[in-house]
Amino acid sequence: MHQAFLFRRLLPLIALPLLSATQDHSLVDSAADAHLRAMFGQCIMVAAYSNGDAAHMDQLADWTRNGLVGGMIWMQGGPERQRQAINRLQKLAEQPLLMAQDAEWGAAMRLDSLSRLPWPLTLGATHDSALAWRYGQALGAESKSLGIHVNFSPVVDLNTNPNNPIIGQRAIGSNTKLVNAMSSAMIAGFHSEAVMACAKHFPGHGDSDSDSHKGLPRIAHDLNRLKALELNPFAHAVKAGVDAVMVAHLAVPAMDSTGTAASISKPIVSYWLRDSLGFEGLIFTDAMNMKGLTQDLSPGELEAQAFIAGNDILLFVADPQAAIDALVEAVHEGRISFSEVTERFQRVMAHKPPKHDASHAGMPPMDRKLMDNLSLAIAQGALTLMHDDGGIMEQSTYHVITMGNRAVASLADPGEPADGQAVALLHMADSKNPWQQAKLSADLLTASEAFQAAGHPVVLVQMGNPYGLRSLDLHRFDAVVLAYENTTFTRQAVLDMLELSPDQRTFPGRVPVNLGIHSTWSKASLSQMGLAENTLDRVNDIVMEGLNAGAYPGCQIFLARHGKQVINQAWGSLDGKLPTQVDDLYDVASLTKILATVPLLMQDHQTRGDGGLLTLTMEDLLPHLLGTAVGELSVKDVLAHQSGLPAWIPFFQDGLDSNGEWKANYLQSERSDSHPIQVAQHVYAGRHWPDSIQEQIASLTMLSQTYRYSDLGYYLFQRYLESKHGMGLDAIxxxxxxxxxxxxxxxxxxxxxxxxxxxxxxxxxxxxxKQVIRGTVHDPGAAIMGGVGGHAGLFAKASDVARMMQLYLDGGSYMGQSYVDEATLKAFTACVACEDGNRRGLGFDRPQEDGPGPTCGCVSPLSFGHTGFTGTFAWADPETGTVLVFLSNRVYPDADNWKISHMDIRTRIQEVVQQSVLN
Known part of the structure; x- marks a missing residue:
């Protein structure tokens, strides 16, 4: 109903016939010009300052009365002054003014006397979409109380460049899954308060190394990369119902080969944003006064080009009269059609509030407790344990030291630490803006070394931008905790954490960006992660049953939920003598497929257009297969084990004579030019043998194309990857x-x-x-390949296997760095031929629907993983957020020992985990 009210005064304009480009110049008369000016005025937003002088306020009022502006972006000032100014201007306006504000972490970004929320990066560290919804809701409530209809938030740029001078902690993170989940929740939070959200800065400002306020940054990535990363969060925001998108001042040659700034580029604004993403909301330019845009264009012409590009609202226009003159002239010249003006005008008006509700005049000031409670919850949820050498964070007490350019001396403990007491060194950096780097000072490093030399372990608590740690070896500290910023609330969260007993102390956060540094698993108790407290006892009973029955000499088990380690334990021994430790390495056998070959194939797939790797045949990858039956096999079928390849070939038998002795041209006990390939201790294979294996596979006759698990395709994938990269699979x-x-x-x-x-x-x-195999790969084929195989050869501890599985569970990102995009992961972990009775994904195994299989039959159909011949198992379940890894050497000393399978050890442990999930 309010749209009809808004349009009523302009019905004569809307009823005008749509004029063609050739008619515009000749037929548009002065009356039509007036209507054009009125419509263009609604598409212009100027800057307003509630701390401005009387002349500034008079100028705003004059522009409003004369219909030269349709809205304002509110900059510096105070909350009450802003409310009063907006109320006055709305009363002067014939049509409601659309009021906007850059308030990414609250109106404190622009207004005095207000407290802010934590930086979006700190919010991202929580990985908690419920907190993100509250963040959007709080921003929306605050905006509404200040007379604002559009908050230019969230920032959905992926902060993949740590040298970015303008995004920094304004970004939620650097991987698509996190940014998509958190920004969608924020958008919903804004909508709960009837405030519009605006995703920015299209098509993605995160990987720039210059500031568009000062020049025109250039994003040089190809289109495949842009679609996979930079554009992905905008597409997701559109699906989430975002009301507006702001277009950045960036040159993106892959999207517009002319290098024109995105904000005035028709291919980028009209084709990519409006058409390709199907966006029907408002498109804003970034501020028209920024140096990235204003260097070569005059006022007026700048606005004309921005409108021609497809923007609905021209932001921060300095001279609305000059802009409207230029826009009307562009219509006369045929560069803008009348229909385009009408369409944009109608879209803008449809997003305006009713006249009687435009100022939110009756809204009381916001209850600041809402912001404060949320700030503390985010500060607590963001605490991230980067590493903890020797369990320092499990100590009971710490001597607190404060250092940094914003250190609060009153928070430090008096005197010296007790003998052997750990020191919590709080680096309290400047957090006045999200670009501060928060680097550690030489004094702090010296103090840390002195405490350590005196026998005091040091916990560094980084209360500032985590990028400040990038150039350091963090293991110079005994433990490192990230708090992300230095505010009243992060100080409270840190001190509360240090005062808790070790069994209550948790670190819920995960680093949301790639810092180029590594973390250890953050630990949590079973109950804290929603798992039954008797889970470990039940797992232990099954493990001990297997040990006592001789199913394996020893094993490691790692269990994580929602990215937190809850079990990391070793049982038994490696060889009947040495007790197993959690850092010992196991031959993981066929887990190698999903830990080495498949990750590289996924990366290869997503860099290709037109269906990627999965539309190709094997001869497309390996020209030597041209004209063979193997060459005609589809890559997809080979990965899904339904290509017709035989299950395996005992290649090692080629090296043995009829008496089981080594053939001299295949195997010798000393390394030589002719036998350079180490197969085991004091066993070396002939140089020709790997090529012979490739030839045998290439000459195969295919069997029926039904499900048949086969290693053979992975010999070919290894050859392809090594040929492409020019190095061994291990190095790649x-x-x-x-x-x-x-x-x-x-x-x-x-x-x-x-x-x-x-x-x-x-x-x-x-x-x-002819020996016990230890330290070299068990699989004979991989051994002949020199210990590096596409199907086997990796050695790992359970916690490292779990890191890869957690990366897959997190949509392809780890520690803020994206390794493979989520769409590719979904394609490879999905069932590709369930209707044909093949449960497999592409490389990944999946749960059986019924009967025997790799799982307990109680995991979700979204879960995926793999098993290994040596007695290994790795599985991830997105539904429960669990990662379970079991490593053993059940083949020692006899590979025919199948008790682990007959006793269902691995699947029973998985069943216990699934049964233990409480919420």
Missing amino acids: IASAWFEPMGIGMTYLPLDHGVDLMTIAPTEHDELFR
Whole structure:
């Protein structure tokens, strides 16, 4: 109803016939010009300052009376002055003015005497969408109480560039899954208060290294990368019902090859945002006075180009009269059609409130307790444990020291720490804006070293921008906790945490951006993570049953829920003598598929257009397969184990004669030029053998295309990846995944300095290698490949396997860095042929629908994982938020020991976990 009211005075204008571009110049008369000016005026938003002088207020009033503006963006001033000014201006306006404010963390961003909410990055560290909803609701309530209809929030830029000078802690995080979940909740929170949310800065300002307030940044990524990352949160915000989108001043050549700023680029605004994303809401330019836009264009022409590009509202226009003159002239020149003006005008008017409700005049000031309670909850939920060497955070008391340029001396404990007492060194940095780097001073580092030298472990609590730690080796401190900023509420959260007993002390937060530094698992109790308190006892009973029955010498189990470690324990021994430790390494066998080969194939897939890797055949990847039956197999079918490849080939038998002795051209006991490939201790394979394996696979005749688990395709995937990258599979996965993630999973552990006695032995191989296998891969085929296979060869501890599974559960991101996008993960973990009786995903195994299978039959259909021949198991369930890893060496000393399967050890443990989920 209010739209009819709004349009009534302008019905003569709307009823005018739509004029073509050629008619505009000749037929638009002065009356039509007046209507054009009225419509253009509604598309202009000027800056307003409630602390402005009388001349400024008179100027705003004059523009309002004359219909030269349709709204205002409120900048510096005070809350009550702003309310009063808005009320006066709304009374002067013939049509309601649309009032907006940049209040990303509250109106304190612009107004005096108000407290702010934590930075959006701190909110992101909580990974809690309920808190994000409250954040949006609080911002909406505050905006409404101040007469504001549009809050230019949330920032959905992915902060993937730590050198970004303008985004910083304004961003929620650097991975799409987190930003999408939190921003959607914020949008819903705004809507609960009937305030419009605006996603910014399209098409993504996060990876810029310059400030668009000072120049025109350039985003040089290709279109595939932009779609996967930068554009993804905007597409998600559109689906979440965001009311408005702000377009940035950025050059994005992949989207507009001319390098024109996005805010005045028709391909970017009209095609990518309006058409491709299907966005039907309001499109705002970023401020028209920013140097990234104003360097080459004159006032008036700047606004004309922004309107031509497809923007609805031109923000921060300095001279609305000049802008309207230029816009009307552009209509005369045929650069803007009358229909375009009408469409934009109608869209703007449809988003305005009714006249009688425009000022929120009757709204009381906001209850600030709402903001304060939320700020404390976020500060508590964001606390992140980066690492804890030796369990320092499990101590009972700490001697508190405060340092930094905003240190509060009264919070420090008096005197010196007691003998051996841990020191909590609070780095209290300047948090006056979200760009402060909060680097540690030389004095702080010296003080830390002095305390450690005196026998006091040091816990660094970073109360400031986490990027301030990027250049440091954090293990110079015994533990590191991130609090993200230095406010009354983070100080309270930190001190409360330190005063809690160790069994009550938790660190719910997870780093939302890539800091280039690594963390340990944050720990929580079973009950804190909504799991039954007797879970470990029940798991222990099953493990001990297997140990007593001789199902395995020892094992490790790691259980996490919602990203928090709840169990990390070892049982039994490695070899009947040495007790198993949680840091010992196991040969994980076929878990290698989903921990090494599949991650690299997923990355390969998402960099390709037109269906990616899954539309290709094997000969597309490996030209030497052209003309073969294997070459015609689809990559998708090979990954799903339904290509017709045989289950396996005993390649090792080629190296043995009829008496089971080594053939000299295949195997020798010393390394040489002809036999450089180490297969086991003092066993070396002929140089030709890996190529011979490739040839055997290439010459295969296919079996029926039904489900048949096969390793053979992974020999081919390994050859493809190594050919593409020009290095071994071990080096590729280490450089692309394991090293950036800071995990110790590795091929060839002995070559990387791992102590042999910390590696679980596998089989006593009397047939092929004539020895107990320890420190080299158990799988014979992978051994012939030099210990590096696409299907087997990795060694790991359970906690490192769990990191990869948690990354998958978190949508492809770890510690704020995206390794694979969520859409690709979903494609690979989904069932691709369930209707044909094949439960598998692409590389990943999935739960059986009924009967025997890899799981307990009690996990969700969304879950995924894999098992390994040596007695290993890794599974993630998005529905319960759990990651379960079981590693054992059930093949030691005899690979024919199948008690682990006959006793259902792994699946029974999984069943206990599923039954233990309380909420």
